[in-house]
Amino acid sequence: MTPPLPRALRPKPPRPGSKPGRNGASANGATGGGDPKALKKARKQAQREAMKQQALEVPIAMLGWLDERTGSTPFLRAFLFRKTPQGTNWYYTLGSATMFAFVNQAVTGVVLAMYYNPSTTQAYGSVRHIINDVFLGELVRGMHKWGSTVMVVLVFLHMGRTFFFGAYKYPRELNWIIGVVLLILTMAMSFTGYLLPFDQRAFWATVVGVNINASGPILGPYLADFLRGGAEFGTTTLSRFYAIHMLVIPGLIAALIGAHLYLVAKLGTSAPPWLKAEKARELAEEEI
Numbered sequence: 001m002t003p004p005l006p007r008a009l010r011p012k013p014p015r016p017g018s019k020p021g022r023n024g025a026s027a028n029g030a031t032g033g034g035d036p037k038a039l040k041k042a043r044k045q046a047q048r049e050a051m052k053q054q055a056l057e058v059p060i061a062m063l064g065w066l067d068e069r070t071g072s073t074p075f076l077r078a079f080l081f082r083k084t085p086q087g088t089n090w091y092y093t094l095g096s097a098t099m100f101a102f103v104n105q106a107v108t109g110v111v112l113a114m115y116y117n118p119s120t121t122q123a124y125g126s127v128r129h130i131i132n133d134v135f136l137g138e139l140v141r142g143m144h145k146w147g148s149t150v151m152v153v154l155v156f157l158h159m160g161r162t163f164f165f166g167a168y169k170y171p172r173e174l175n176w177i178i179g180v181v182l183l184i185l186t187m188a189m190s191f192t193g194y195l196l197p198f199d200q201r202a203f204w205a206t207v208v209g210v211n212i213n214a215s216g217p218i219l220g221p222y223l224a225d226f227l228r229g230g231a232e233f234g235t236t237t238l239s240r241f242y243a244i245h246m247l248v249i250p251g252l253i254a255a256l257i258g259a260h261l262y263l264v265a266k267l268g269t270s271a272p273p274w275l276k277a278e279k280a281r282e283l284a285e286e287e288i
């Protein structure tokens, strides 16, 4: 069943004594007398209300048009207007904050990709070009570079919140598992992005990182070969890291965030652990 509209979006009932207009307000009803000043004020207010109503009608008509053709209202209502448990607090915004950081990375990344050149001879120069010559390039590059750190910090804080609030327990285990994969992908995103400026630090840090991978048991050497694109670190390594960084991982993260949010909408968020469930009435009465 479609959940009811939240109170703020329901049409207001007419004020007592006013003529029921389109939005329930009326110039005469507000003044109730002949004072011309008050009458003028009430008329202005009624005009303002009518304009507000008209302005609201445009998006409502657009949504109506879309809804008639897609039937999306029940889905959107169920997804957006959900009840949250008592005691929900600021810690519950960390997941959305992480999502915002991801969207920031995606948008700024697309802009950077328009100028970046993933070749061993051009990569460093193209990043310098973005910073020094491109309009707002330094800002966008800074947002992407610092945004990556913000996303990593936020994803850990969000994981900490769900852990300490016990939100990983039944029935949310699957969402925790999806979260773990999201965490690994976020770290992989940072690792592959670090090489892209192709300066000395990026190069040697990635050589060390790939060698650490190579030292892993059984799969380690294969993984390192896959990341390098062969036995040696070279041109293929950079284009491979770039493809993984801008296509593979963001696609996977976006799909998994979709699944993560679907489960949040379906199961609802968990209540904080210090909140005790209310006893069912019959049980309480039985005890008495």
Ligand code: HEM
Pocket: 091, 092, 093, 094, 095, 096, 098, 099, 102, 155, 158, 159, 162, 167, 168, 172, 175, 176, 177, 178, 179, 180, 182, 183, 186, 253, 257, 260, 264, 268, 269, 270, 271
């Ligand atoms: C890209 C990374 C992630 C994004 C964008 C994300 C987003 C979200 C959002 C928006 C919510 C609902 C609001 C909230 O409770 O904060 C949520 C809930 C949840 N997330 Fe994440 N998340 C991410 C990573 C993780 C990680 C790493 C874990 C744990 C390993 C995790 C586990 C959970 C759990 C268990 C819930 C349900 C919380 C509850 O019911 O109270 N998430 N996530």
